[in-house]
Amino acid sequence: xxxxxxxxxxxxxxxxxxxxxxxxxxxxxxxxxxxxxxxxxxxxxxxxxxxxxxxxxxxxxxxxxxxxxxxxxxxxxxxxxxxxxxxxxxxxxxxxxxxxxxxxxxxxxxxxxxxxxxxxxxxxxxxxxxxxxxxxxxxxxxxxxxxxxxxxxxxxxxxxxxxxxxxxxxxxxxxxxxxxxxxxxxxxxxxxxxxxxxxxxxxxxxxxxxxxxxxxxxxxxxxxxxxxxxxxxxxxxxxxxxxxxxxxxxxxxxxxxxxxxxxxxxxxxxxxxxxxxxxxxxxxxxxxxxxxxxxxxxxxxxxxxxxxxxxxxxxxxxxxxxxxxxxxxxxxxxxxxxxxxxxxxxxxxxxxxxxxxxxxxxxxxxxxxxxxxxxxxxxxxxxxxxxxxxxxxxxxxxxxxxxxxxxxxxxxxxxxxxxxxxxxxxxxxxxxxxxxxxxxxxxxxxxxxxxxxxxxxxxxx
Amino acid sequence: xxxxxxxxxxxxxxxxxxxxxxxxxxxxxxxxxxxxxxxxxxxxxxxxxxxxxxxxxxxxxxxxxxxxxxxxxxxxxxxxxxxxxxxxxxxxxxxxxxxxxxxxxxxxxxxxxxxxxxxxxxxxxxxxxxxxxxxxxxxxxxxxxxxxxxxxxxxxxxxxxx
Numbered sequence: 001x002x003x004x005x006x007x008x009x010x011x012x013x014x015x016x017x018x019x020x021x022x023x024x025x026x027x028x029x030x031x032x033x034x035x036x037x038x039x040x041x042x043x044x045x046x047x048x049x050x051x052x053x054x055x056x057x058x059x060x061x062x063x064x065x066x067x068x069x070x071x072x073x074x075x076x077x078x079x080x081x082x083x084x085x086x087x088x089x090x091x092x093x094x095x096x097x098x099x100x101x102x103x104x105x106x107x108x109x110x111x112x113x114x115x116x117x118x119x120x121x122x123x124x125x126x127x128x129x130x131x132x133x134x135x136x137x138x139x140x141x142x143x144x145x146x147x148x149x150x151x152x153x154x155x156x157x158x159x160x161x162x163x164x165x166x167x168x169x170x171x172x173x174x175x176x177x178x179x180x181x182x183x184x185x186x187x188x189x190x191x192x193x194x195x196x197x198x199x200x201x202x203x204x205x206x207x208x209x210x211x212x213x214x215x216x217x218x219x220x221x222x223x224x225x226x227x228x229x230x231x232x233x234x235x236x237x238x239x240x241x242x243x244x245x246x247x248x249x250x251x252x253x254x255x256x257x258x259x260x261x262x263x264x265x266x267x268x269x270x271x272x273x274x275x276x277x278x279x280x281x282x283x284x285x286x287x288x289x290x291x292x293x294x295x296x297x298x299x300x301x302x303x304x305x306x307x308x309x310x311x312x313x314x315x316x317x318x319x320x321x322x323x324x325x326x327x328x329x330x331x332x333x334x335x336x337x338x339x340x341x342x343x344x345x346x347x348x349x350x351x352x353x354x355x356x357x358x359x360x361x362x363x364x365x366x367x368x369x370x371x372x373x374x375x376x377x378x379x380x381x382x383x384x385x386x387x388x389x390x391x392x393x394x395x396x397x398x399x400x401x402x403x404x405x406x407x408x409x410x411x412x413x414x415x416x417x418x419x420x421x422x423x424x425x426x427x428x429x430x431x432x433x434x435x436x437x438x439x440x441x442x443x444x445x446x447x448x449x450x451x452x453x454x455x456x457x458x459x460x461x
Numbered sequence: 462x463x464x465x466x467x468x469x470x471x472x473x474x475x476x477x478x479x480x481x482x483x484x485x486x487x488x489x490x491x492x493x494x495x496x497x498x499x500x501x502x503x504x505x506x507x508x509x510x511x512x513x514x515x516x517x518x519x520x521x522x523x524x525x526x527x528x529x530x531x532x533x534x535x536x537x538x539x540x541x542x543x544x545x546x547x548x549x550x551x552x553x554x555x556x557x558x559x560x561x562x563x564x565x566x567x568x569x570x571x572x573x574x575x576x577x578x579x580x581x582x583x584x585x586x587x588x589x590x591x592x593x594x595x596x597x598x599x600x601x602x603x604x605x606x607x608x609x610x611x612x613x614x615x616x617x618x619x620x621x622x623x
Binding site for chain 1: 513578597601604605615
């Protein structure tokens with residue numbers, strides 16, 4: 001909003017016109033908001049505003065104007081009520097954390113529609129709602145405050161005009177222009193040029209501080225409202241209901257905090273934790289129950305994965321089995337890599353020949369066996385019908401032992417020690433002795449000590 | 462050790478490493494491993510069996526991790542470890558002395574005896590900073606890939622020595 005335009009508009013309107021515009025804006029505001037707010041707790045708010053205001057300001061004109069407003073409509077009082085709190089309690093504001101739940105509650109209490117939560121934070125951008133805060137913090141007179149706050153409320157209203165105001169948009173924007181003229185107007189009425197200049201500069205740091213102050217302010221106000229004795233007990237119930245409603249409505253919003261909250265809400269919806277009879281219902285025990293369920297589910301999955309683990313009951317024994325299996329697999333990898341290293345001279349030729357043969361058989365188009373890309377390799381390995389690589393893949397898919405015997409039946413003594421390793425991981429130590437006795441490699445440097453030394457101290461590469 | 466550059470620093474990585482299709486990842490694992498073994502045998506034909514065995518083992522883990530993709534914690538840990546090793550080799554070409562001594566932070570807390578979860582954390586790469594729930598999930602995936610790798614290596618060894 002242009003500042004000059006604002007100023008000019010304010011000059012045209014005058015102070016009374018500002019009030020009238022504010023009244024019109026407030027009426028519009030009320031008509032939009034009345035669907036989202038239960039009507040029974042508007043009345044206590046009004047009574048509270050009326051009871052609080054003379055205590056907060058000693059200015060009698062403020063309270064009279066305030067009463068005049070509250071007779072016409074109740075809702076625009078609430079942002080009006082929000083503002084004086086920092087002037088009354090400035091030092092305690094810094095101690096209040098900017099909790100997101102508090103923001104949400106404050107948003108609900110400030111009578112903006114719960115669905116348009118983003119409108120609560122976004123209007124504190126570099127537009128006109130900044131002005132009232134600066135003037136409030138300087139302790140200007142209450143009349144200014146009231147006008148400024150009334151200007152503030154439709155500003156927020158405009159920012160959330162996406163949802164309810166789309167139908168009568170032209171009218172709303174006209175009113176907003178009329179209202180946004182008011183800060184300049186009151187500034188000229190107050191006669192302080194300093195404020196007018198200060199409102200023109202949107203310094204980012206001051207903006208953040210003001211935003212924080214406003215948020216804390218709303219927290220404080222909501223706390224006061226919750227703790228106020230004149231609130232009926234139904235208010236609390238409405239409170240929780242509207243909070244749930246606003247949480248469910250906040251799922252689509254783009255703001256960071258709200259997105260996080262909504263994701264939490266969605267997750268809560270997704271998990272569907274329900275306490276059975278006799279179970280604890282506070283959030284910690286619910287979360288703990290969810291965690292235990294997840295662990296048991298994964299344990300079941302691991303039970304299917306680890307052989308010889310299906311009969312075992314008990315988490316500790318199963319973990320033992322899992323640990324043994326992982327260790328045995330790592331040892332097997334180590335042992336097999338050593339074995340592949342020992343049979344090196346023929347392996348060198350074999351692997352290359354194997355790859356080249358596979359490639360040439362499958363497509364007949366590629367000449368080099370080394371320079372291929374993995375996708376080509378991948379497709380060719382899928383399409384190849386013969387070749388050792390393909391048989392290797394098949395044997396991975398199928399139960400390996402039968403195919404291994406089929407591939408090379410002359411390797412029967414090796415099979416004898418390979419089979420139990422995939423089925424009974426506990427018997428590995430015996431297998432090492434078997435391997436040591438076997439006429440296996442020709443290289444004497446491969447010994448059982450070397451194989452046994454490594455994998456006991458965790459995962460090692 | 463330039464075969465790692467070839468097997469991991471591939472300009473065109475696997476087409477869909479995160480796919481849940483196990484067959485595809487198995488095929489990728491096979492191709493990575495076979496190429497790595499071929500490159501090892503080309504690169505270091507005269508080295509000792511232990512050295513070659515270690516590099517083949519590294520190639521096995523690297524092919525596993527590459528085939529598992531970067532979504533898994535353990536595969537990321539394996540690849541990170543290999544990357545660090547490569548960088549260390551580049552920085553310190555051959556026996557120039559250890560310049561950068563990385564000291565592990567000494568824990569002040571009283572040592573408790575390691576539970577089974579701690580043992581499992583040590584076994585699964587990258588599992589040190591995981592809670593128990595994620596540790597079990599990673600362990601399941603790691604076991605799957607590891608058993609695939611073992612059967613692949615057995616098949617290769619059988620086909621070669623047979």
